[in-house]
Amino acid sequence: MSIEVEQENRFYLLLDMTSLDRLAKESGTKYSRWDNIKRRKIRMGAYEAGFLMSIYPQYALWVGTGEVKPEIGQTSPAYDEANRNLEGRSTGSR
Numbered sequence: 001m002s003i004e005v006e007q008e009n010r011f012y013l014l015l016d017m018t019s020l021d022r023l024a025k026e027s028g029t030k031y032s033r034w035d036n037i038k039r040r041k042i043r044m045g046a047y048e049a050g051f052l053m054s055i056y057p058q059y060a061l062w063v064g065t066g067e068v069k070p071e072i073g074q075t076s077p078a079y080d081e082a083n084r085n086l087e088g089r090s091t092g093s094r
Contacts, residue, residue: 010063011044013077014052027051 015023015038024031029048036042053060061067061074068075075083 006066007063008044010059010066011049011052012038012040014056014059014063015044017077018052018055023051026055 015034020031020034020038023029023034027034027048029051033042034048037044037048053063058073058075059077061069062076062079068079070079
């Protein structure tokens with residue numbers, strides 16, 4: 001799989017994590033455009049990609065490279081989920 005396809009897939013993961021209502025309201029882009037992007041009927045443009053990065057700045061490195069560097073606050077959704085699960089186990093075992 002090419003780097004561009006992998007990066008695009010990471011953007012779509014962020015898109016799936018975000019409600020279309022929120023995207024339309026906060027970005028000024030029509031709901032129908034976000035819906036068409038989400039359904040992959042049309043391509044995500046630079047503006048939409050940048051808007052997603054403004055919502056999730058902690059994922060910028062991951063989207064661009066697939067890497068995480070938690071020591072500088074750059075993680076991924078999977079990394080954050082794993083940490084939540086670990087924290088839940090440690091607090092639940094007391």
